[in-house]
Amino acid sequence: MDPRCIEACQAIFLPEDYRIAELSVSTAALFPDQAFRGRCLVTLGEHYTELFQLTPAMRTAFLDDVTRTAEAVFRALKPIKMNYELLGNQVPHMHWHIIPRFREDGVYPKPIWANELPRTTLLPAERDALIATLRRHLR
Numbered sequence: 001m002d003p004r005c006i007e008a009c010q011a012i013f014l015p016e017d018y019r020i021a022e023l024s025v026s027t028a029a030l031f032p033d034q035a036f037r038g039r040c041l042v043t044l045g046e047h048y049t050e051l052f053q054l055t056p057a058m059r060t061a062f063l064d065d066v067t068r069t070a071e072a073v074f075r076a077l078k079p080i081k082m083n084y085e086l087l088g089n090q091v092p093h094m095h096w097h098i099i100p101r102f103r104e105d106g107v108y109p110k111p112i113w114a115n116e117l118p119r120t121t122l123l124p125a126e127r128d129a130l131i132a133t134l135r136r137h138l139r
């Protein structure tokens with residue numbers, strides 16, 4: 001973690017088991033709650049909290065990382081739409097939520113926060129298989 005990180009940042013630096021890939025300026029990982037199957041986090045390596053704090057080059061690289069991850073999820077799982085969230089209210093360290101949306105996901109077409117879905121944790125074998133599939137689709 002960046003030495004500037006605060007305690008709250010710990011929550012988004014997921015264990016190795018969830019990591020998909022180290023990207024240009026960020027890390028892609030499978031989100032532990034898979035209520036939305038394929039949901040990922042793309043976490044910036046350095047501690048910044050707002051897009052406007054990044055240099056243009058870093059912002060472009062970060063968006064490229066987000067785009068690569070989203071495309072991999074899209075190609076692997078074939079959702080009808082990708083959703084992107086950059087909130088940071090609870091963990092200010094910049095991390096995008098990349099969420100594939102399906103007609104049968106229980107909330108679609110509303111935003112993912114419209115209904116509270118039960119937390120879904122994949123079994124390790126299922127999680128590892130999904131991560132392997134996403135890695136294969138990462139360009």
Ligand SMILES: [Zn+2]
Pocket residue numbers: 002004005006009046047048093
């Ligand atoms: Zn941080």
